[in-house]
Amino acid sequence: MxxxxxxxxxxxxxxxxxxxxxxxxxxxxxxxxxxxxxxxxxxxxxxxxxxxxxxxxxxxxxxxxxxxxxxxxxxxxxxxxxxxxxxxxxxxxxxxxxxxxxxxxxxxxxxxxxxxxxxxxxxxxxxxxxxxxxxxxxxxxxxxxxxPRAVDLGVVLLPDPERPGQKREHWFAGGLSVGFDAAVNRRANAIRLPLGPFRYHLALIVEVLAIAPRAFSVRWSRSADAGQDPAGRRAFTGLLATVMNIRAIGGGIPLTPQAEPDDGALDLLMVDACSTVRLLSVLGVLARGRHARLPEVRMERAERVGIEAGSEIAYADGEPVGVGPFEVSVAPGALRLLA
Structure with missing residues (x-):
């Protein structure tokens, strides 16, 4: 919300x-x-x-x-x-x-x-x-x-609508969602019933019925790639391109079950387009955190990620961030967490 x-x-x-x-x-x-x-x-x-x-x-x-x-x-x-x-x-x-x-x-x-x-x-x-x-x-x-526990944060640079040609900075703790999961987040925010995390489950069902593939261009790199070509580059038609610092979003959906918030890296999840029937199967596996080997799924670890997704609005920590292109990086140990 x-x-x-x-x-x-x-x-x-x-x-x-x-x-x-x-x-x-x-x-x-x-x-x-x-x-x-x-x-x-x-x-x-x-x-x-x-x-x-x-x-x-x-x-x-x-x-x-x-x-x-x-x-x-x-x-x-x-x-x-x-x-x-x-x-x-x-x-x-x-x-x-x-x-x-x-x-x-x-x-x-x-x-x-x-x-x-x-x-x-x-x-x-x-x-x-x-x-x-x-x-x-x-x-x-x-x-x-x-x-205090030293915890990583994510930082995203994106166009500033109030200053044409300039970038603005947004920090996040959990993840930056672009595509299907951002749409689920947006729809869940609109549900005013006191359903707790079930708001996300209800929103997910509705978004599955209204599924629309998006065009993504994604690149990712690590420190060792500085001054060189990115470690990876991919253009695809798919459901989402999400950068995570933690394991789960949407009230506990384990998008990146291997993610650690203090390892100095981010976890990138990309999911290709598929039919509605196939998507239901993919989501069922994803809900159990066992989706890494699915042919529609690709997961990478990186310190820097670039995402272009047209007019898609990104969400971070449950709130809208804006329209890309997005340049995402990790800030190791930037948060002192009392936990």
Whole structure:
């Protein structure tokens, strides 16, 4: 779903600030955590989870600064303002969309980051087995403060519609989808029922019935290929060309079951066009993560990927990014994850 961030007021009595103390791990307990909330995650579950998260942090003597906004742009403004006051880290309450929003703010991206899953898909949180219960999630976040996990991020450069001839940068944690899976994501976002990950399954069924092959031109390379021809280049008519940093998207669909978010590489998945009947078989195998050997499927590991797909709109971390061409690269260890 698209982020629609309502304001959670800092003076609300359920977000009372508590004083902290220095610990022996070098963490400055006098600084608060920024509590970044999408209150509309999963049709309101985010707001309820945020209240429980704030209480769990307060019970451990941790101060919080609530961060939200009227919309995505306002939330980014609030993030920049809050990071300027000094924070020990960020705790995100929501799904993949709120993570994607935070990653677009450089000041926020540099802070240690913890997640309390409260969205519809929660694919990034699922990769690390993060608990949905706010009390358990807070305990795990605080336990990881002394040794955050270094996690890769993806960066995509694409045309900036507001500056003709210029490129803009978009960071992502999970994956960049172009084609069929992006269409599923778009249709799932439009479903307003509280179905959780089943929204993606319903959207997938509808998209299968309306399947339309796309024309793709893809190239990929590794560091060893610098200054040389790409390791691979492929033009094909197919269903999708997706670049993944984690194993699953769409509420747990294992597109790249071998992907690791800390190996300094991205996983590229390409699926050729096929009939609707054959597609049902391919999707059944894909749902079990056993599609690597299918003749319609090609998987590659790379550090840089270029994708051209005409007017196709790419999605990243559940939200629309824009129209390509797309130049994707990995940023090794760019995120300090409290997990």
């Amino acid at each position: 698209r982020l629609r961030l309502g304001r959670i007021r800092p003076h609300h009595r359920r977000f009372i600030e508590y004083s902290g103390a220095m610990n022996t791990d070098g963490v400055d307990d006098d600084l608060p955590f920024g509590l970044v909330v999408n209150p509309f995650s999963a049709l309101g579950r985010g707001k309820r989870a945020a209240v429980r998260t704030a209480r769990a942090l307060a019970a451990r003597g941790v101060r919080v600064v609530p961060i939200s906004g009227r919309d995505a742009a306002h939330c980014r403004e609030q993030l920049r303002a809050a990071t300027g006051t000094g924070l020990r880290g960020l705790v995100l309450v929501g799904g993949d969309g709120i993570l994607g929003l935070v990653l677009q703010v450089p000041e926020a991206r540099r802070l240690p980051l913890g997640i309390v899953p409260a969205g519809s898909g929660n694919d990034f949180a699922r990769q690390f087995g993060l608990p949905h219960d706010p009390v358990a999630a807070v305990a795990r976040i605080l336990a990881a403060e002394s040794a």
